[in-house]
Amino acid sequence: MEREKQALVTVKIDGVPVAVPQGTTILEAAERLGVVIPRYCYHPGLSAPAVCRMCLVEVEGAPKPAPSCVEQVRDGMVVHTASAEARKARRAAVEFLLVNHPLDCPICDAAGQCELQDYAFETGQLRTRNVEPKVVLGRDKVTPEIVYFADRCILCTRCVRFMDEVAQEPVLQVMSRGHRGYIDTMTGELFEHPFSMNIVDVCPVGALVNEDFLFKARAWDLDQTPSICPGCSQGCNVLLGSKENRILRVKPRPNSEVNSYWMCDHGRKTLVHWGAGERAEVPMVREDGRLTAADWTRALDALTTALRSQPGGARAIVSAGASNESLYTIRKLMDLVGFEGGQFRITTGPEQVLKGFPKLALRKDRAPNGRGAELFGFERSDDVFEVAGRHRGVLFVLEDALEGAAEDFGDSAALFVYVGSMMSAAARKAHIVLPSPTFAEMEGTFTNLEGRVQRFSQALRAVGLARPIWLTGSVVLERLGGGRAFCSAGAAFAALAEDFSEYAGLSYESVGLWGALIAGAGATASP
């Protein structure tokens, strides 16, 4: 708001005039015009030290090229980002960076997403003028999971500044000086921090790499899918990097309202191993006391028939990891049968706030959609088996692994339906098993703790015959005369927005890539 009140100044960048608030840097002003000035040390989430000398541009009347990341615009300023002088300065910066850079791109994790590689290519430096031996510094670990290749480091200090300004745990610094400089902790010991892996993301080259991803895939072989981290109720916007139907890498996707440019290590680590274990792959129906694999027609026939026989009211144990659409559909189905209540439980852990961006924290609730589950009428409980275990009507179990359930859990239910992606021991006792995809294998929305609805996209092929719960649930609903089945997650969302006032006015489209707040958002229902 304050910024809007500030006077506007008009500058001409590459011949195009642009009006920006006073105090804007040349680099930011250029971005408004879609002109991306090459940079290494500048990062929008960090302070600008102006050391890489890559963003130098020509300012008319100035005696020497100006670092656009710190130089503020003045009224009437004329800037050239691609003039001969600016290009010469940029070319020189790249050439200097390559003087001691090892050019081991073929074995470097950053190849294909490396800013040094990009600009070396762009400035057309096919041959080097440097024939001298390069400085060799070797490699070392900086955290138990992050390896530092000192030779590749261009000393942009983004990692140092991340730890200092954002993590506010200034453990990293440049050691030694000049061309012998390298990044390390003061004592040389490894450090640990819940947000440490962001230093890998901010590294413009392949100096800091995640050991978990090291040598696993080339950047260009990865499919990148925008998604939402299901690791906690924060709902960090992420990009899932996948190859051969496996998530190999997770990177934060910038969203100033949720996670800025960052995410926690817990999220990345859980995500990479998401869905590991025995999966529910095909629908199963209990016949003569034994669970038998079936196709969808048979499974849904069995479910519809069983529900038509009026086995009693419905109770459920749902999951705070299920999407809004899935929770909504299961709720609708239960309403039709006779809703008697449903519960869910959430694994918790200590909250860890990112001090420099306190809006972001690894939340206590280690599930993405507790808020959504509550809004659809499910109740949070520490003991979900108490009531459900005694239930005599229809019992739905949605995704919950039933860990800790009694041996005879589900025995009393007239109809026990398990819908989920994992095949847990307790699920084997169900009458009908309906396989569903993990969040990464489907699309949908979560509602995070502040009430922000955020969309995630499908990154992986679903395993076996798994189908989203909103699909199976709505097909059963249609068969029982409860309206038409949903043709898409978007359609399911449209229906829930009509039925639940908190979501009124929202659509799949308006939620978009940046998310949208539900009515009465902000008031956190649960931590």
Place this chain on the structure above:
Amino acid sequence: MAYPYADPRETRLLSKHFGESEAIGIDGWIQRGGYKALQQALGSMSPDEVTAVVKESGLRGRGGAGFPAGLKWSFMPKDDRPRYLVCNADESEPGTFKDREIMRWTPHQLLEGCIIASYAIRAEHCYIYIRGEFVDIVRILNGAVAEAYQRGYLGRNILGSGFDLQLTVHLGAGAYIAGEETGLLNSLEGRRAEPRIKPPFPAQRGAFDMPTTVNNVETLASVPHIVLNGADWYRQWGTEKSPGTKLFSCCGHLQRPGNYEVPLDFNLSDLVYSLCGGPPEGRQLLAVIPGGSSVPIMKADEIDCDVSYEGLEAAGSMLGSGGLIAMDDSTCMVRAVRKMVEFYAHESCGQCTNCREGTVWLAKILRRIERGEGREEDIPLLLDISANMAGRTICPLSDSAAVPVVSSIRKFEHEYLAHIRDKTCTAVR
């Protein structure tokens, strides 16, 4: 111990008492007229009047940049934030050793200058950031500071004027770049001595983010003389643009190396040949670097000029810090330049790409040429690298590293070619 090679042709203002061990202590110093200027400034002058006199005197910064001292003081904002005077005593420019002698022989001359300057800019705390290698000098300076506190020249209500000043001597830890004023401020604050982006200048945001003036030792030592005797008196020496006297630290191939104080209109050739006695017997002068290794090298036949800021600039070099390095015909220029560039490569803080990588690249090429493995294309390459290093970085260290390379190629290209083509050296052994 008498100071070696004092010469009657000198104008000894700052160096008058060099060599007199009695001048080191406060009593000896007061006997020699010390702290009179301070009494005058605090007794009968307002801070602005002190600034005005220094401004009128035309005293220019003696650290190397030559920025008018009074003007610098007048940039201090007139608000009530804490403010600091920082004395740059991190003398580390190769070939320069004048500040060391000022502090060794006349520590109170510097302290008096510091106190007057602090009064002029209304500083409440003065730091003397001294080069860590000056172990013996630090001892002398600390003794002088204790004496000054004892006599009431430092501390609360100095000389009954109501002016308070604390003074701290802070030791550097051995980095050339800490002599750059903003690098010095970072180092003073306990950070890496990495120069800061300007603006903001130290007058707006300096030490601990507060308004700060950074002055060189020799500049501050000149202040008491100017305050006591007036601007016109000071302007009797030197030129219109370069008034006063200056200490030259003369070293290298000279018969009488040492510190010489001369007016700024003194002739450089006279300084080298008369005062310093020229090159050793049987040797020819090859080149002179008049102001520390960061200024362009001059050929022996180019030194008939004033040692003023403008005189040396007209002659193609710079006054810099006044660290004069003379080289005779036994010098291998490629080797000399290589040594200088290696110094800059070693001392580059490494923040800016062009400097961090450029200095070491230049050094490696020069080493290769010196070994006799040079290529013809190395000469244009050296020049191009130098051009890419100059004016592209936060501080001038990068420019400084390029200077000897460019000026030596311009003036002694035949020496490079001899190494490259004939694998020989033109130095007369």
